[in-house]
Amino acid sequence: MVLSCEDVSLGYEGKPVVEHLNFRLEQGDYLCILGENGSGKSTLMKAILGLKSPMQGMLVRGEDLKANEIGYLPQQTVTQRDFPASVQEIVLSGFLSKRGMRPFYNKEERKIAQKNMKRLEIEPFMKKCYRDLSGGQQQRVLLARALCATSKLLLLDEPVAGLDPRVTAEMYELIQKLNREGITIIMVSHDTQAAAQYANKVLHVSDKPEFFDSKEAYLKSAIGRQYADYATTREEGV
Structure with missing residues (x-):
């Protein structure tokens, strides 16, 4: 086990942003975290990095993973x-x-x-x-x-934001190569297509109970189909 999230709720000033998160990652997993803006994705990343404490529940790192052994690629200003x-x-x-x-x-x-x-x-x-x-x-x-x-573990927050399609594809391929070399990946994204192509697990956070399962199960789920349609509509500017 690399990381386990056990009934975790996160928020600010006593007000929860995301509640009752549960997932478990093994070495070599590639997790894509999906969800709308404000759903708690970045807050969860901060908690994994040890920069924020859960209001409830526990985030447990594997025995051989220390807090300063997590690589982080943030969004740039x-x-x-x-x-x-x-x-x-x-x-x-x-x-x-x-x-x-x-x-x-x-x-x-x-x-x-x-x-x-x-x-x-x-x-x-x-x-x-x-x-x-x-x-x-x-x-x-x-x-x-x-x-x-x-x-051991890379956290990537929207790693292709602002990149053109060719460079985006190159970045995704590069991340997949690192994953194949044994590095566990956690990637925050709005890109359901990337999740479908590269990740093996998907966590969808929202104000409703979250979804965590294989990418195959996610793409067949109601929330997966709904979010894919929403993301496509937003990209087309409809």
């Missing part, structure tokens, strides 16, 4: 996209939580960072300024940083 640091510096920052009081990155950390840059095909521009990169390249840099924090 406009200001963050303009960050004036080199690609290498940003990738290395994935080790900050493990570095503790050490003033410098050690040889092993630099070696792993180099490996992850090569792994994500961003090594050729490791000396470039992050803000000069394309949106797709920036996402690869942030993913490489997340991989420096973990080899």
Whole structure:
């Protein structure tokens, strides 16, 4: 077991945003979290990262998964996209939580960072300024940083937001490749098609009892069909 969510309710100032969440992930799972804006997806991510405590229930990590061994790729703000640091510096920052009081990155950390840059095909521009990169390249840099924090569990919050269709497909394929290498994936998304193609489990959060099961069961469920129709209509601007 990598992560277990047991009757968890989350909220702010005593007011619940999402209630009675239950799911369990094993090593190598690929979970897609779906739901409308404000349904509690990002709040759940914060709880998994240990940044927010449940109002009720328990989030239990596997025995070999520590809080600082979870890689996180957040949604970027406009200001963050303009960050004036080199690609290498940003990738290395994935080790900050493990570095503790050490003033410098050690040889092993630099070696792993180099490996992850090569792994994500961003090594050729490791000396470039992050803000000069394309949106797709920036996402690869942030993913490489997340991989420096973990080899076990990646949390991805809308990892393809704002990317064009070709770069979106490349990013999804890259994430799937990491999953096939044994990394457990939790991805927040609005994209039911991506869930259908890549995930093996789906968690749908809403103001009604949540859905958690295989992607096959989700696509056949009433909430799955309803959400797929809603998402398609929204994308078409109807």
